[in-house]
Amino acid sequence: MFDPMRIDLTQAPRTISFENPTGAAGMGGTVAGGRKGAPFRMIEPGERVTLADIEGPGTVRHVWCTVPPMRPDHLRALVLEVHYDGHDEPSVSVPLPDFFGAVHGRPVPYASALQSTQEGRGYNSWIPMPFRQHLRVELVNASPRPVQLYYQIDLTLGPVPADAGVLHASFRRENPTVLRRDFTIADGFRGPGRFVGCNVGVRVFHEPAWFAWYGEGEVKMYLDGESHPTWCGTGLEDYVGTAYGMGAHQTPYQGAPLVRRDPQAGRPNPDLVSFYRWHLPDPIVFERSLRVTIQQIGAVMVPPGDEHLRDEVDAAGVVAGTGWTHVGGSTVEWFAIAERVDDYCATAFVALEQVQGVVPVDVAAAVADVGRADYERPSAFEVGVTG
Numbered sequence: 001m002f003d004p005m006r007i008d009l010t011q012a013p014r015t016i017s018f019e020n021p022t023g024a025a026g027m028g029g030t031v032a033g034g035r036k037g038a039p040f041r042m043i044e045p046g047e048r049v050t051l052a053d054i055e056g057p058g059t060v061r062h063v064w065c066t067v068p069p070m071r072p073d074h075l076r077a078l079v080l081e082v083h084y085d086g087h088d089e090p091s092v093s094v095p096l097p098d099f100f101g102a103v104h105g106r107p108v109p110y111a112s113a114l115q116s117t118q119e120g121r122g123y124n125s126w127i128p129m130p131f132r133q134h135l136r137v138e139l140v141n142a143s144p145r146p147v148q149l150y151y152q153i154d155l156t157l158g159p160v161p162a163d164a165g166v167l168h169a170s171f172r173r174e175n176p177t178v179l180r181r182d183f184t185i186a187d188g189f190r191g192p193g194r195f196v197g198c199n200v201g202v203r204v205f206h207e208p209a210w211f212a213w214y215g216e217g218e219v220k221m222y223l224d225g226e227s228h229p230t231w232c233g234t235g236l237e238d239y240v241g242t243a244y245g246m247g248a249h250q251t252p253y254q255g256a257p258l259v260r261r262d263p264q265a266g267r268p269n270p271d272l273v274s275f276y277r278w279h280l281p282d283p284i285v286f287e288r289s290l291r292v293t294i295q296q297i298g299a300v301m302v303p304p305g306d307e308h309l310r311d312e313v314d315a316a317g318v319v320a321g322t323g324w325t326h327v328g329g330s331t332v333e334w335f336a337i338a339e340r341v342d343d344y345c346a347t348a349f350v351a352l353e354q355v356q357g358v359v360p361v362d363v364a365a366a367v368a369d370v371g372r373a374d375y376e377r378p379s380a381f382e383v384g385v386t387g
Contacts, residue, residue: 011059011156016052023054023155040150043141051151052137056085058157059164060129065096065151066122069379070143072105073367077143081360084166085133089357092169095366096139098347099169100125103201103258103274105370110250110257114197114278117257121381127196127349129155130164142363165194165351170358173345173365176205179318180339182220182293186348190356191286195221196349197278200294201258203343203369204269208316210300210309212268215246216320216337217295224288231284236294240275253278262375271373290350296342297321302334310334343369 012025018038020028031037043049067078080099082092092099097107100123101115110117116124129135135155141147168189177183185198204214215236220229233239237246241254248259254277261270284290297320302309313319318339325335345366372378 008158011158014054014058014155014157016054016153016155017151023052023153040148043139043147043149045141045144045146048138048140049149050136050138052135052153054135054155054157056131056133056135056157057160058131058135058155059160060131060135060153060155061126062154063125063151064122064154065149067096067147067149069107069121069382070145070147071378072370072372074105074143074145075102075107076105076367076370077141077363078147079140079142079361079363081138081140082129082167082169083134083136083138084131084355087355087357090360091166091355091358093358093360094169094171094347095361097123098171098199098201098345099123101199101257101274101276103199103345103347104203104272105367106258106260106272106274108248108257110255112250112255112276112278113252113280115199115276120379127167128164129167130160131166132160165192165353166355167196168350168352168356168358169347170350171345171347171361171366173343173362175203175343175345175365175368176341177296177344179296179341182217182295183344183346184291184293185219185346186290186292186350188358189290189350189352190354191224191288191290191352193286193290193350193352195279195284195286195290195292196351197253197276197280198292198349199274199276199347201345202273204271204273205340205342206267206269206271208312208340210302210313211298211338211340212301213245213299214269214340214342216297216299218297219292219294221284222289222291222293223284223286236275239277239294241277246273246275253280260376262373264375292348294344296340296344297337298340300334300336300338301327301332303331304333307333310336313338 016023078096081090221231
């Protein structure tokens with residue numbers, strides 16, 4: 001992706017932080033005689049702070065930030081927005097942790113080709129963000145607590161390739177999803193463009209209890225107004241590149257950083273899951289429009305002697321696929337896949353030829369039902385408001 005041996009003097013390096021808020025050359029670290037006078041600032045509840053406001057052309061190469069560990073609902077109430085070329089509508093509007101792959105307000109150690117949450121505390125994005133005229137980056141603190149923010153935006157000023165798309169990112173959540181209506185990961189983007197990838201979160205519902213697995217749903221990509229998708233996967237964990245269930249794991253292009261369950265509950269499914277997929281070696285380009293969805297389908301395995309469970313599933317009218325399969329095994333007598341509902345959220349990253357707006361984050365919807373479970377404990381680094 002990057003050529004570390006190339007010397008391109010048309011790309012002038014700049015960095016923006018509280019130590020150099022304008023990114024001007026030769027102006028970093030001037031506060032307090034250059035002895036770390038302004039590494040952070042407090043962002044008050046309800047405050048909107050400008051992190052970058054700079055003329056182009058240029059490309060953001062790397063974004064790093066950190067905030068103190070805090071309650072999941074407070075962390076997710078921090079919203080990152082990006083405006084390009086003087087547009088009033090944001091082209092990026094995503095909860096801060098979700099932009100960096102920390103879903104459900106629960107950062108865990110994570111590293112992929114484009115993002116990392118180092119030690120669960122240092123948020124990094126390496127997704128290129130070209131801008132041709134102007135860039136404005138803002139952070140909104142919609143939480144009820146003051147937040148200490150450190151950040152750094154590393155960019156270059158210089159020509160942007162004619163075929164470089166502009167990064168757009170949108171956040172969606174359905175809590176709960178609707179039976180038989182696939183959850184939408186991405187939609188409403190006007191091409192030409194490229195689907196860079198996504199982070200997806202699932203808050204798994206444990207009722208009905210006859211589900212042994214939640215992730216049979218297929219990811220589908222509808223290109224340029226298709227009624228049936230060109231790109232159709234075979235299941236949730238298959239889209240992530242694993243199989244037969246999914247534990248926590250990470251690779252450069254796909255993985256599941258968070259798989260959290262109550263250690264005492266003894267349930268077959270986890271409580272919270274996050275996964276990511278980057279379409280870098282396998283580009284997904286579109287000319288006019290893009291819609292990406294994932295089904296909510298699970299697996300039902302009926303043990304011998306529990307045939308009444310099959311009757312319950314049939315009575316609910318949720319059997320999907322080709323119906324029941326008689327397994328006749330020592331632990332499973334009957335198998336079927338079945339429609340279900342869960343709580344899904346997703347951040348979609350899309351490169352577009354033309355700058356356009358996305359729907360701003362609905363903070364109340366984003367933070368609903370993401371509070372800590374009884375078995376979850378605050379970070380040892382957490383200060384201030386806990387719980």
